[in-house]
Amino acid sequence: MEPIIKLKNVSLWYEKGKPIEVKALKNISIEIEKGDYVAFFGPSGCGKTTILYAISGIDRFQEGNIEINNRDISGLSNQELAIFRQTGIGIVFQQFNLVPSLNVLKNVALPMLFVGISSEKADIEAAKLLERLNLTEYANRYPFELSGGQQQRVGIARALANDPPIIIADEPLGNLDSVNAKRVLEFLKELNEKDGRTIIMVTHEAWSLRDVKTIYHMKDGTVTEVEHITPNTLAESLSGHLNKQLSSISEGGQKKAELSGENISAHLLSNFLLRGYSQDEIGRFESFVNDRFSDKIDSKKFHELVNRPFKEGGVGLWKKKAERVTTYLEEVINKRHNVAEICTLIEKNSEVAIFDEVQDIRKWLVEGYTGELAANQISVLDQIISDRIRNFISREKMVELLDLSNNKFGAGLSFRAAQILAEKLELILEGILIDKKEVIVEK
Amino acid sequence: MFIRVQNNKVKTETNKKKIKILLIDDDETMSIYFRDVFWIHGKGDIYNVATVPSIEEAEKIIENKNERPDTIFLDILMSSKGKKLGDKAYQMSHSLDFINKIKKNKDLADINIIIYSGQREKYLKQILEGIDVDGYLIKGETMPREIVAFADKIHGTNN
Numbered sequence: 001m002e003p004i005i006k007l008k009n010v011s012l013w014y015e016k017g018k019p020i021e022v023k024a025l026k027n028i029s030i031e032i033e034k035g036d037y038v039a040f041f042g043p044s045g046c047g048k049t050t051i052l053y054a055i056s057g058i059d060r061f062q063e064g065n066i067e068i069n070n071r072d073i074s075g076l077s078n079q080e081l082a083i084f085r086q087t088g089i090g091i092v093f094q095q096f097n098l099v100p101s102l103n104v105l106k107n108v109a110l111p112m113l114f115v116g117i118s119s120e121k122a123d124i125e126a127a128k129l130l131e132r133l134n135l136t137e138y139a140n141r142y143p144f145e146l147s148g149g150q151q152q153r154v155g156i157a158r159a160l161a162n163d164p165p166i167i168i169a170d171e172p173l174g175n176l177d178s179v180n181a182k183r184v185l186e187f188l189k190e191l192n193e194k195d196g197r198t199i200i201m202v203t204h205e206a207w208s209l210r211d212v213k214t215i216y217h218m219k220d221g222t223v224t225e226v227e228h229i230t231p232n233t234l235a236e237s238l239s240g241h242l243n244k245q246l247s248s249i250s251e252g253g254q255k256k257a258e259l260s261g262e263n264i265s266a267h268l269l270s271n272f273l274l275r276g277y278s279q280d281e282i283g284r285f286e287s288f289v290n291d292r293f294s295d296k297i298d299s300k301k302f303h304e305l306v307n308r309p310f311k312e313g314g315v316g317l318w319k320k321k322a323e324r325v326t327t328y329l330e331e332v333i334n335k336r337h338n339v340a341e342i343c344t345l346i347e348k349n350s351e352v353a354i355f356d357e358v359q360d361i362r363k364w365l366v367e368g369y370t371g372e373l374a375a376n377q378i379s380v381l382d383q384i385i386s387d388r389i390r391n392f393i394s395r396e397k398m399v400e401l402l403d404l405s406n407n408k409f410g411a412g413l414s415f416r417a418a419q420i421l422a423e424k425l426e427l428i429l430e431g432i433l434i435d436k437k438e439v440i441v442e443k
Numbered sequence: 444m445f446i447r448v449q450n451n452k453v454k455t456e457t458n459k460k461k462i463k464i465l466l467i468d469d470d471e472t473m474s475i476y477f478r479d480v481f482w483i484h485g486k487g488d489i490y491n492v493a494t495v496p497s498i499e500e501a502e503k504i505i506e507n508k509n510e511r512p513d514t515i516f517l518d519i520l521m522s523s524k525g526k527k528l529g530d531k532a533y534q535m536s537h538s539l540d541f542i543n544k545i546k547k548n549k550d551l552a553d554i555n556i557i558i559y560s561g562q563r564e565k566y567l568k569q570i571l572e573g574i575d576v577d578g579y580l581i582k583g584e585t586m587p588r589e590i591v592a593f594a595d596k597i598h599g600t601n602n
Contacts, residue, residue, distance in 0.1 A: 002485075004485065034485065068482075068483075069482055069483070069485050069487050070487060070488075071482055071487065079471075079472060079475060080475055080479065083472070083475055083476050083479055084479065084483065087476070087479070087480060087483055087587045088479075088483040112586070115476055115587060116473055116476070116561075116582055116583060117583055117584075117585075117586065118583030118584065121583055121584050125586060162586070162587050163586060163587060163588045164483075165483065165484060165485065
């Protein structure tokens with residue numbers, strides 16, 4: 001297949017030449033094939049959004065070149081770039097970016113007016129797109145009258161306005177609940193498979209990678225690994241993604257073998273608690289979490305370190321945030337001890353009852369969950385947690401069960417809640433679970 | 444939109460040369476847009492799209508055998524320089540003269556002429572009555588991909 005986008009040795013600096021200069025992309029060379037569905041995946045600050053902006057011609061890069069259909073876009077004039085952005089690519093934003101003063105129909109019609117389409121024709125075409133995204137009934141509503149999910153669908157319709165061959169989605173699920181996040185993923189898949197459009201997504205959440213065919217793992221402005229997904233490797237890849245990401249993050253991957261479950265948990269926890277912080281801050285935070293895990297420092301010292309200004313060797317968290325993450329970390333440590341104890345019990349006797357322990361963990365897991373849980377949901381939830389601790393089910397299976405409706409013997413949680421719950425549970429299970437085979441043999 | 448039934452004047456398979464399209468339009472943004480739509484939709488290796496802002500400059504290109512286009516897209520009503528804006532009748536007759544000149548010249552008659560204009564369809568049909576053109580495309584009614592699809596149809600390059 002012909003590459004539609006080629007990056008050759010692309011480097012991009014922000015504020016180049018100034019004392020505050022940041023090199024956001026470092027010598028990146030990749031080729032994206034026509035009809036591919038790719039994701040740039042990595043923690044915040046890794047350069048994944050910058051790469052989107054470079055490909056879209058929004059951010060100018062200083063070195064290397066980017067070719068779209070074999071044409072170098074670095075030489076394009078502003079006018080040419082504007083036309084390319086309006087007709088060549090459709091961008092779906094995390095924040096939807098709809099025009100508040102225009103109704104839904106006019107929002108979708110707007111990009112067409114830019115390329116000289118008459119207002120009447122644009123309305124007709126916009127109406128067709130609204131129909132495709134099941135939004136016809138909202139045509140005359142204004143963005144503020146819509147839910148987040150509806151707004152994002154309007155955002156997709158607008159991205160399709162000029163029928164672009166490339167769709168770019170910048171954390172498209174970031175502001176959506178589970179049902180709508182799933183729908184957006186379905187649409188992106190359809191745009192790729194049915195329309196043959198090339199989709200490029202930027203995400204830091206593994207579950208958005210569901211339908212992706214190629215994953216570019218990014219760290220510190222470089223692509224550290226390219227992963228081509230086939231249906232067979234998909235499940236494996238999703239479950240392994242965090243560890244894989246970790247291996248690429250921990251200096252060239254050599255450290256992977258040495259990492260203990262605690263280290264992995266520290267890494268997950270750091271990215272979980274400091275989502276949105278820079279890599280430097282997360283990295284330093286992670287080392288303190290590791291110190292705390294191995295009891296080199298106590299919780300008071302940990303709190304002091306994360307609160308201390310970055311320049312003085314701390315993380316520079318604000319007082320409230322520092323308190324919150326310290327409490328959270330202590331809970332995780334506490335729960336990890338509990339799980340370790342449970343696992344020792346199970347190892348001795350696989351039939352041992354662990355109801356109370358599971359209940360305790362469940363209560364911690366659902367803290368902060370805003371929905372109501374019915375009694376039957378709670379009992380299913382406990383069963384799932386118990387099965388996961390006994391390692392009867394994988395993480396993916398657990399998410400599936402958490403999400404599955406209650407009448408199908410699932411916990412009936414929303415997709416997003418299921419993900420968050422699972423992520424939280426894995427924090428305390430990582431490195432502790434008994435190897436599944438042993439358990440099965442004992443049974 | 445209208446296309447006259449074609450007998451595939453351009454032999455695309457026998458030679459690998461790109462199909463030459465020439466747009467005559469004095470609107471700079473629309474010209475860039477028209478040209479780049481072919482590139483954006485991955486047809487850059489099939490079509491070579493040139494743009495000129497006036498009939499006079501188009502004539503220079505057409506005189507040169509090597510540059511002679513396979514198809515001309517002509518904005519029939521340009522606000523051409525030096526002429527009073529809104530002098531519709533003059534511009535119209537200038538465009539029609541140009542079309543006739545090409546279609547009556549044995550060497551040039553094979554060039555497809557497509558009217559690419561912002562006029563309303565009804566009005567266009569009226570003025571093109573009896574004029575030898577190969578099709579027309581209404582600017583405000585044609586979506587980007589439809590421009591490419593139209594060119595593919597004329598040149599039999601749909602596949």
